[in-house]
Amino acid sequence: MRRADAARLVSLAAIWGASFLFMRVAAPVIGPVATADLRMLIAAAALLIYYTAVGFDAQWRRWWLLYVVIGLLNSAAPFLLYSYAALALSVGLLAVLNATSPMWGALLSTVVLRERLSARRAAGLLIGVAGVALVCAPEGTARWLEVAAGVSAALSYAVTGVVLKRWANQASARGMAVGTQLMGGLLMLPFLAVAPPPAFTPGVVGALLALGVVCSALGYVLYFRLITDIGPTGALTVTYLIPLFGVMWGALFLDETLTVAMVLGALIVLAGTALVLRG
Numbered sequence: 001m002r003r004a005d006a007a008r009l010v011s012l013a014a015i016w017g018a019s020f021l022f023m024r025v026a027a028p029v030i031g032p033v034a035t036a037d038l039r040m041l042i043a044a045a046a047l048l049i050y051y052t053a054v055g056f057d058a059q060w061r062r063w064w065l066l067y068v069v070i071g072l073l074n075s076a077a078p079f080l081l082y083s084y085a086a087l088a089l090s091v092g093l094l095a096v097l098n099a100t101s102p103m104w105g106a107l108l109s110t111v112v113l114r115e116r117l118s119a120r121r122a123a124g125l126l127i128g129v130a131g132v133a134l135v136c137a138p139e140g141t142a143r144w145l146e147v148a149a150g151v152s153a154a155l156s157y158a159v160t161g162v163v164l165k166r167w168a169n170q171a172s173a174r175g176m177a178v179g180t181q182l183m184g185g186l187l188m189l190p191f192l193a194v195a196p197p198p199a200f201t202p203g204v205v206g207a208l209l210a211l212g213v214v215c216s217a218l219g220y221v222l223y224f225r226l227i228t229d230i231g232p233t234g235a236l237t238v239t240y241l242i243p244l245f246g247v248m249w250g251a252l253f254l255d256e257t258l259t260v261a262m263v264l265g266a267l268i269v270l271a272g273t274a275l276v277l278r279g
Contacts, residue, residue: 002229005226005229005230005234008222008225008226009226009235009237009238009241010241011222012219012222012223012226012238013238013240013241013242013244013245014241014245015214015215015218015219015222016098016215016219016238016242016245017095017241017242017243017244017245017246017248017249018210018214018215018245018246018249019211019215019216019219020082020086020091020094020095020098020246020249020250021091021246021249021250021253021254022207022208022210022211022215023035023082023083023086023094023207023211024086024090024091024094024250024254025203025204025207026083026204026207026208026211027083027084027086027087028086028087029198029199029201029203029204030198030199030200030204031083031195031196031198032080032083032084032086032087033080033083033188033191033192033195034192034195034198035079035083035086035208035211036076036079036080036082036083036188037185037188037189037191037192038192038198038208038212039079039208039211039212039215039216040071040075040076040079040181040182040184040185040188040212040216041181041182041185041189041212042208042209042211042212042213042216042217043181043185043211043212043213043216043217043220044178044181044182044185044217045212046212046213046217047174047177047178047181047182047217047221048178048182050217051174051178056174056175058172058174058175058178058179059171059172059175060179062171063171063175063179064179064183066171066176066179067171067175067176067179067180067182067183068183068187069163070160070163070164070176070179070180071179071180071181071182071183071184071185071187072183072184072187073156073157073159073160073163074156074157074160074180074184075180075181075183075184075185075216076184076185076187076188077152077153077156078153078154078156078157079153079184080188081149081150081152081153081156082094082098082149082150082153084146084149085097085146085147085149085150085153087146088143088146089143089146089147089150090250090254090256091246091247091249091250091254091256092243092246092247092250092251092256092258092262092266093135093136093147093150093262094150094246095242095243095245095246095247095250096131096132096135096243096246096247096262096265096266096269097132097136097147097150097151097153097154098150098153098154098157098239098242098243098246099154099239099240099242099243099266099269099270099273100128100132100151100154100269100273101154101155101157101158101161101236101239102158102236102239102273102276103124103125103128103129103158103272103273103276104154104155104157104158105157105158105161105162105236105276106121106124106125106276107125107158108158108159108161108162109161109162109165112162112166120275121275121276123272123275124271124272124273124274124275124276125272125276126272127268127271127272127275128268128269128271128272128273128276129272130268130272131264131265131266131267131268131269131270131271131272132151132265132269133265134261134264134265134268135261135262135264135265135266135268135269136265161236164227173221173224173225173227173228174221174224176220176224177217177220177221177223177224180220181216181217181220223235223238226238239273240270240273240274243266243269243270247262247266
C-alpha cells in the first residue's frame with residue numbers, strides 16, 4: 001500500500017469513528033430521521049457546490065439509478081439505523097457494531113454470489129459473532145432494539161459491497177460520493193416532513209455540519225477513492241481502525257466508560273474481521 005493510501009485510510013477511520021460521536025450528540029435532541037436526512041442533504045449540498053466550482057460532471061443521466069440504489073443501501077438505511085441506535089448506545093459500542101460489516105459481507109457473498117466459504121472465513125464469522133455478544137452483554141438486554149439497529153446498519157453496508165461486486169460499474173468515485181448522498185437525502189425527505197420539528201441548539205448544528213461536511217462529504221470521497229486505488233477489500237480494512245477511534249472519541253468528549261467487556265469484545269470482533277478479510 002502506498003503511503004498516500006495509508007494516510008487516507010487512517011484519516012477515514014478517524015473521520016468515521018467521529019461520526020458516531022456526532023450522531024450521539026444530535027440524535028437524542030432532534031431525532032434519528034432529522035439526524036440522518038440532514039446529514040445527507042448537507043453532504044450533498046457541500047459536494048454539489050464544490051463540484052460545480054471545479055467543473056466536475058457526475059453523469060446523472062447515466063448513473064442515477066445506481067446512485068438511488070447505493071444511496072439507499074449505503075447512506076439512507078445505515079445512517080437512520082445508526083442514528084436510532086445512538087439514542088441509547090455508547091459511541092464505542094456503535095463503532096464496534098460497525099466493525100461487523102465485513103463479516104456479514106463474507107456471509108452474503110457466500111449465499112448470494114456463491115463464493116466459497118473457507119474454513120478461515122467461517123472461523124472469523126463465528127469469532128466475530130462471539131465478540132459482538134460479549135461487547136453487547138452489559139446493555140444488550142435492555143437495549144436490544146438499538147443493538148439490532150446497529151447490527152442491521154452494518155449489514156446494510158455489507159449488502160452494498162455485494163451489490164457493487166455483483167454489478168460492477170464504471171461510475172467515478174466522486175460521482176458516487178455526491179450521487180449517493182443526494183439520492184439518499186431525497187429518499188428520506190418525505191419522512192423528515194412528517195417527523196416532529198427538530199429543536200436546534202448550537203451543539204446540534206455543529207454536530208450536523210460535522211456529520212454532513214466532514215464525515216459524509218469528505219469521508220465518502222476518501223472511501224470511494226480508496227476503492228478505486230486499492231480495491232473494495234483493501235478499503236474495508238478501515239474497519240480495523242474505526243472502533244479504536246470511536247472508543248477514543250467517546251472517552252475524550254463524552255466521558256464514556258471503557259469496560260473490560262467492551263475491550264475484550266472489540267478485540268475479538270477485530271480478530272474475526274481480520275480472518276474474514278484475509279480469507
